[in-house]
Amino acid sequence: MAGEREGAPYSNSERVRSGAVIVEMTSPLALAFRAESIQWGLTAHGIHDDITDLWYHHLDRQWRTAPAPLAGITLSTSLFCLETFARDYGMRVWFRAVHKNRPDGLAEHVLSGDERLVEQAAALCRGCDGEWGRAFASFATALPLAKSGKIQQKIVETAAPPYEEPRPMVSWIIGPRPRNQSGPIS
């Protein structure tokens, strides 16, 4: 299931499966991501913005013992908390995409982070036919590793999804800092 997508320029050793996915349960986009992630065999954790329980019962232990990449679609406030925590365990945000539905009927996706991830996510986004949630789930099954490389930003426009999104969502990937250093420290 977690195979290489066609045409991806990296070998399997340069990809990693997301340990789990984090989903904002009030967002149609995030719920689409959740449904597809479960299809791909990924464990999905649902939140309602507040990350306390998720962090206290799962992530704290997991990041202490085996920090692994994690993908999510959440509100920016949840990501702020996760990102701030992640630093304490030697983790970083590898990639983020802020999604906004514009009044002109298009959706705007501002992608930033590690160059390799941004490039590939941008290609995926352009071809996703407005179904970013599904596309991002398949991405999460075989994430290109962030390589402490250059930071990049790209803006992609797509058709707006066929549902109302009450609040702007952020898709993101958090993973161990590229030098593979772990420990409870920024």
Add this chain to the structure above:
Amino acid sequence: MLPPGVSAGTFAGAVKQFQGIVGKDWVFTSDEDVALYKDSYSPFWGEKDEILVSAAVAPSTAEEVSRVVRVANTLKIPIYPISTGKNLGYGGSAPNLSGSVVLDLKRMNRVIEVDDKRHFAIVEPGVSYFDLYRYIQERGLKVWIDTPDPGWGSVIGNAMDHGVGYGFGPFRDHFYSHCGMEVVLPNGEIVRTGMGALPNAKTWGEYHYGVGPYVDGLFGQSNFGVVTKMGFHLLPAPESYLTGTVIVPKRNDIVSLVEGANLLEHAGVIGMPEYGSPLGGFGGADQEMRSLMSKPGGPSVADLDQYAEKTNRGFFRLTVQFYGAQKVVRAQWEYAKEVFAGIRGVKFNEGDFIKFPATQEQLDKAHKVSIGVPNLAIFQIGARSEFNPSPTDGHLWFSPIIPKSGEAILEAQDVFMKAFRDMNMPSLVSPFSTPATWMYRAFVFIMGFPVYRNNIEQNKKTREVFKHLIQVAAEHGWGEYRTPPVFQQQVTDAYSYNNHALRRLHETLKDAVDPNGIISAGRYGIWPKQMRGQKKA
């Protein structure tokens, strides 16, 4: 970036020595790593005055801290200790002096001791409220912690900046409830205060003073040492918890309401009183309220009372919280009602009752910090929503201390509303604003000012308004209890009695304890001798 006044060669030598002490993995010098120590809520985002860090060093023991400090002292490298570095709204993990080396104590995360018969804990700086809570829960210990809104902060770090929580009595003043410290002085010497100074001390976490002068206060909000352990008094886990609400109909009823709450609180009957107004802020205001508020000079007391009467929601609300045995809390609520019964038109509502252990449903519904459960729910208020259409990238807390009286609340409302009017700014204060009550014996008339990562002009304006409010507050005898580094000079300048005698005393102590001025230069207006003239301005 280099620390000010330090050559590249000296700095490289220092980094090498730090690596020798803590290991290469725990010295951070790359741009990407040191950028993480910027203040996430900086009011200077994208400006040249943004405070930056030259490196970070993360020791794991007090002995390592001592060796790092000795190196810094020998080479005159400015260092800035943080515990978990989450001081958001008050400077984050950034130092006052750009180019300082952050001494990051997160790895020192051992809970040394928790005693649930004598009710205290001794912890290291990297222990967060979540960590201490987990430690207590996993062992089934019968004590509660007192936690600030975000549970990810450090028990020590929060106390060091005079942080506060939501629990019972003086426990929620976190510096006040500490008991004994271990401190690394700027020359690297390790000192213990209070009973901890006694080798084999048996009462470090219980009796504050030891014998002789009590020096602990010198290490809070200052730069005289690096704290590596601290004791804290804890609340015995209560059997149950009850809340009640008292609603009064008129604006001036706040005077009797506060008097009653003070009586109950200072006698140990209630926990933290929480004030509010059922009429809310401008956000939910109807047309009538909006036109009242836009009257030149603002609405009169009679206008407001009439409006409150019409809406039949009451003017001010007080939530009281009781902790203890079931029989006792019920009797306390009855007594509280008697205390307020003299206020004409007063209404009472009994609120939540929890017999511990709480059910999940009770926990989900509760204001968790009031029952000692750390969490991060507070950050939800920052999300974009119908009520918050333009979320910000953070905020600065303006925190003036005012007297614990209804008169002072009304005066503060009027004074600050006028200050906003004078500055032609939308007011953060209304006739319904109430203070925070974290301090046991005073109010904090707190306001959160927005900061943005992409709006330099707005941030500049915010800094101006903030400075103006510091001045206005000082003119009325109100000083801030805590403030972000950018305002620390001005805020401490206001404490100027007898030609800044207190500042001069701090400086005398600084020169004696830290003659090279290596620790937290500029913290709360205390600059090392060699920087004093240039930085004070």
